[in-house]
Amino acid sequence: MNEQIFKNEMAKAAVKTRCELDPLTLAAYWEEFENWDEAVFVQALQLASRELNFFPTVSQIRQRRFAIDRQPSRPAAPGVYECPQCRDRGYLEIYHPLGYQPIRDKTFAISKHLRTVVVACTCFKGEEMRKPIEPGKQNQCKPLIEFDSAVMKPVTTPIISEQVEELENFVTNDWQSSSQRCEWIP
Ligand SMILES: [Zn+2]
Numbered sequence: 001m002n003e004q005i006f007k008n009e010m011a012k013a014a015v016k017t018r019c020e021l022d023p024l025t026l027a028a029y030w031e032e033f034e035n036w037d038e039a040v041f042v043q044a045l046q047l048a049s050r051e052l053n054f055f056p057t058v059s060q061i062r063q064r065r066f067a068i069d070r071q072p073s074r075p076a077a078p079g080v081y082e083c084p085q086c087r088d089r090g091y092l093e094i095y096h097p098l099g100y101q102p103i104r105d106k107t108f109a110i111s112k113h114l115r116t117v118v119v120a121c122t123c124f125k126g127e128e129m130r131k132p133i134e135p136g137k138q139n140q141c142k143p144l145i146e147f148d149s150a151v152m153k154p155v156t157t158p159i160i161s162e163q164v165e166e167l168e169n170f171v172t173n174d175w176q177s178s179s180q181r182c183e184w185i186p
Helices: 003-016 023-033 038-051 058-070 097-104 124-130 161-177
Strands: 091-095 116-120
Touching: 003 023, 003 038, 023 058, 038 058, 058 116, 091 097, 097 161, 116 124
Parallel strands: none
Antiparallel strands: 091 116
């Protein structure tokens, strides 16, 4: 990928997520993505920064790429999704359960504990994401784990304090009352 295109896209994503990028961060991301195809990187980064209201981590950009690569078909026009849950993307971004304990401990801080991970939707669009890729295909990645509403909570964006409250309720009430009490680790 062209380094200038990379820098421009990173700068745009920084503006959108209201983050500042220092040269060291930029260099670290470049190291991760320099071998990627420009178009794929741009699409994955734009998708991630639209969906999150903070600057996406390396793994969040990678997850978007996997999701893009594995997307079975083009998304339908807005408002006509077959699956309103994933909007026909086949995947959902959920709060990482590593953030649950700090919530229960009442030490949760968005900047410190808010992590997300991508899982496959339960709908038929998500089926593609849950299937292992056939041998010989490029961009191999592991099948995504299936969404389980009893132990996982989809990310609502932008993440503002009310949504953190919602997450707190999920972790302390809904989650506790769910039949599946074991800790879920992706
Ligand atoms: Zn779905």
